[in-house]
Amino acid sequence: MKKIKEIAIYGKGGIGKSTTTSNISAALSDAGYTVMQVGCDPKSDSTNTLTGGKSIPTVLESLRKRRGNLKVEDVIIEGFNEIYCVEAGGPEPGVGCAGRGIITAIEFLKQENIYEKYSPDVVLYDVLGDVVCGGFAMPIREGVANQVYTVSSADFMAIYAANNLFKGIKKYSNGGGALFSGLIANSVTFPAQKDILEDFILQTKSTIAGFIPRSLTVTQAELWGKTTIEANPDSNQAEVYRKLAKSIYNNKEEYIPSPLESDELKNWAESWSDKLLELRKQEEGDFKI
Amino acid sequence: MTSKNEKVNQENILSNDQIQINSYENDSVEAPRYSCALSGVYGTTLGIRGGVPILHSGAGCGIGQLFGTLYAGGQSAGGNEGGTSTPCSCLVEEHVIFGGEEKLRNLIQSTIEIFNGSLFVVISGCVPSLIGDDVDSIVDEFRDKASIIHVNAPGFEGNSFEGYEQFWDAIVKQLLTPKEKQPKLVNIFGIVPYNHVFWKGELLNIKNILKKIGVDANIIFTEKDGLENIKKIPSAEYNIVLSQWQGHEIAERLKNKFQIPYIKFPSVPVGAKQTSEFLRKVGEKLNISSDKIESLIEEEEDRTYRFMEYPADAVILVRPHSYFAVVADSGTAIGITKFLTNELGYLPDIIQITDNPPDKYRESIVKEIIENIETVVRPDIIFEADTYNIRENLKDRPFLFLLSSSLEAPTATEDFGALHISVSFPVYNRSILVHNYSGYDGGLQLFEDVISTFVGPL
Structure with a gap:
């Protein structure tokens, strides 16, 4: 059996994880690889831009309806360029346990030997924000993903979530869990944003896998229910994603990052406070148009 | 295996260092002498005639307590509402992920229709507590249809003795209302059904001995009309707590909410000396003539000590x-x-x-x-x-x-x-119905049990 590259992509909610993941999937698929994308978020919209903006049946909802008669074909839906799209799904907000849902969904996919049936070259897990409980750490435990990326902007809360992810990776690394392969710097427009993220990776002994500038092309494509790769294949932004996808596919770096303790993180953020205020002003100016 | 036991000798009983060492759950516990909080609430509910437990939990929580609490309490089954008859939402993975509220709603509805119970006790175990099912609001929907309470008792929250307190906490908060005081009425607390293996006989003995000095003991458990007994709790002149710690919380709550003072006794009184002391203490608090108390004590001790000969x-x-x-x-x-x-x-x-x-x-x-x-x-x-x-x-x-x-x-x-x-x-090795060591006769029964271990064999 061929070696499958299994990648988990984490990051704070709203930071652009699903957008980035879907564009990486689309770019890899365009480059000729067989790609599968698994959305691990109860709101189950990870793969929307690969399926023309439509929602697909989720694993958990289907498991519930089919009561043991669920077939993988029912929940693995072909999207743009024959990318296999899967959504784990989960409960309504405020009910039940979404973390357990992720565990159940991934266990189902593993039990059904989907890798043998579909033979993907790359599997991307797009996982909900913070590693708040054991369920959301499922993709980084032994036997699921082997490389982890985090999408982060220079916003403090996004960095905070990335730092939490590092803690999760450190914990599971002892038991053969996934290792870190790099931070994907999203919405990086100003030099100061780059500086902040570069300093953060220095502090945490990690690396940056690539920079993605903020772009209206992405927003436009999303409104059409498409990835940038599909909607604007010739745009600069599509080229950015293609480059990122290629470097991620070829990336051999795998290591345990050094998360900052909460006090350290707080002190570090304080040291950047003046810079951040300056940035905020620039951003506000940017949007005044 | 670590052994962080706490030994106490006469010289240093007041030294806190000597008394406080082990917290039982820090290490693994082999065959513990209690079960979990859910078990305490479950056993307490079954101790009440007309009490129907409704377990909101995995199926094992009920069946586990049949073996681990009911049979373990002197080979006692749970009656019509206990053991394998216990209504249970039997939560499975689907409910962990999507919540078990709807299933519980249906379970309560059908339980109220099917069971001839008077008090329905919804007991939430580990699963709903972890995932945050809003059990209170579901139980609220049924409050005008039946006497119903919710006790949130995830097993990890404490042991079965603590579950007893959680049960009473819920009763006080959700069911009891102020009542006119009834002189010489006392409630008995501190005897935990099943976990205190002689509970049935002890409660009966306490009731009978207090009756002899004109005190009406509301023992709540084992008697017909359990719900009525519970409802008259606020009428009591005193609460009597027969333990150094079990029942203290409920006694405090009743003191604060209904101004019922309480009398503490370190244990169920065993034999003549302890029982006479108990009667004197109760008599003094409830203003019963000491002549009456002393005359009963004289009569009972005379009989008891002749028997001990x-x-x-x-x-x-x-x-x-x-x-x-x-x-x-x-x-x-x-x-x-x-x-x-x-x-x-x-x-x-x-x-x-x-x-x-x-x-x-x-x-x-x-x-x-x-x-x-x-x-x-x-x-x-x-x-x-x-x-x-x-x-x-x-x-x-x-x-x-x-x-x-x-x-x-x-x-x-x-x-x-x-x-x-x-x-x-x-x-597990003896059936305990009315056998117990409380009161004058109870001391004699303990004496019998001790002697019977070595006399004979023919």
């Missing part, structure tokens, strides 16, 4: 001044130790307390034993619930009698050279 030869000729060991919950251990020491002249060797009393009560438990035994012998007092550690603590000691759970019964002679009597949770 019958087996006295067996003690004096065969096993005089024997050392004994007790392994029991604090309530049982205190009463038995004082009786055997003060009334039979036996020698306390080691007392192991198994009900994991909260830290703040431990010193008072130790003091109660040490300061109230009439002997120069000072027992080791150890707080321990781990069966392996309990056995280790019993090795190479002089005791001849071992009063403990049935777990020690089969090998007591072989392992410890001791004659065994099952007196504390879990008790």
Whole structure:
């Protein structure tokens, strides 16, 4: 059996994880690889831009309806360029346990030997924000993903979530869990944003896998229910994603990052406070148009 | 295996360092002498006639307590509402992920329709507590259809003795309303159904003995119309708590909410001395004429001590001044130790307390034993619930009698050279209906049980 590259992509909610993941999937698929994308978020919209903006049946909802008669074909839906799209799904907000849902969904996919049936070259897990409980750490435990990326902007809360992810990776690394392969710097427009993220990776002994500038092309494509790769294949932004996808596919770096303790993180953020205020002003100016 | 036991000697009973060492759950516990909070609420509910437990939990929580609490409480099944008949939402993975509220709603609806119960007790176990099911609002939907309460009792929140307190907490908050006071009415607390293996007989004895001095004891459990008994709790003139810690929280709550003062007694009174002391204390608080009390005491003690003379030869000729060991919950251990020491002249060797009393009560438990035994012998007092550690603590000691759970019964002679009597949770090797050691006759029954271990065989 061929070696499958299994990648988990984490990051704070709203930071652009699903957008980035879907564009990486689309770019890899365009480059000729067989790609599968698994959305691990109860709101189950990870793969929307690969399926023309439509929602697909989720694993958990289907498991519930089919009561043991669920077939993988029912929940693995072909999207743009024959990318296999899967959504784990989960409960309504405020009910039940979404973390357990992720565990159940991934266990189902593993039990059904989907890798043998579909033979993907790359599997991307797009996982909900913070590693708040054991369920959301499922993709980084032994036997699921082997490389982890985090999408982060220079916003403090996004960095905070990335730092939490590092803690999760450190914990599971002892038991053969996934290792870190790099931070994907999203919405990086100003030099100061780059500086902040570069300093953060220095502090945490990690690396940056690539920079993605903020772009209206992405927003436009999303409104059409498409990835940038599909909607604007010739745009600069599509080229950015293609480059990122290629470097991620070829990336051999795998290591345990050094998360900052909460006090350290707080002190570090304080040291950047003046810079951040300056940035905020620039951003506000940017949007005044 | 770590052994962080707490030993207390006479010289240092007041030293906190000596009294407070082990927190039972820090290490793994082998065959503990209690179950979880859910079990305490479940057993307490089944102790009430007309009480119907509705378990919102996995199926194992119910069936596990059938074996682990009901049979363990002196081979008692749970009646029509207990054991395999218990309504249970039997939560599975689907409910963990998507919530189990709808299933519970249907379960409560059908339980109210099917069961001839008067008080429905929804008990939330670990799963709904972890995932955050909003059980309170579901129970609220049924409050105008039946007497129903919700007790949130995830197993991880405490042991079965603490579950007893959680049950009462819910009753006070959700069911009780102020009532006109009824003179000479008292409520009895501190005897935990099933976990306190002699609960049924003890409650009956306490009721009967108090009746003789004109006090009406609301024992709540075992009697017909359990819900009515619960509803009249606020009418009581006093609450009587028969434990150094169990029932104290509920007594405090009732004091604050309904201005009912309470009388504490360290355990269920065992034998003549403790029972006479108990009657004097109750009589004094409830303003009962001391003539009446003393005349009853004289009559009862006269009879009791004549009865104790019958087996006295067996003690004096065969096993005089024997050392004994007790392994029991604090309530049982205190009463038995004082009786055997003060009334039979036996020698306390080691007392192991198994009900994991909260830290703040431990010193008072130790003091109660040490300061109230009439002997120069000072027992080791150890707080321990781990069966392996309990056995280790019993090795190479002089005791001849071992009063403990049935777990020690089969090998007591072989392992410890001791004659065994099952007196504390879990008790699987004897059926306990009305048998108990409370009151004047109870002391005689304990005497009978001790003598019966060595007389005969023909």
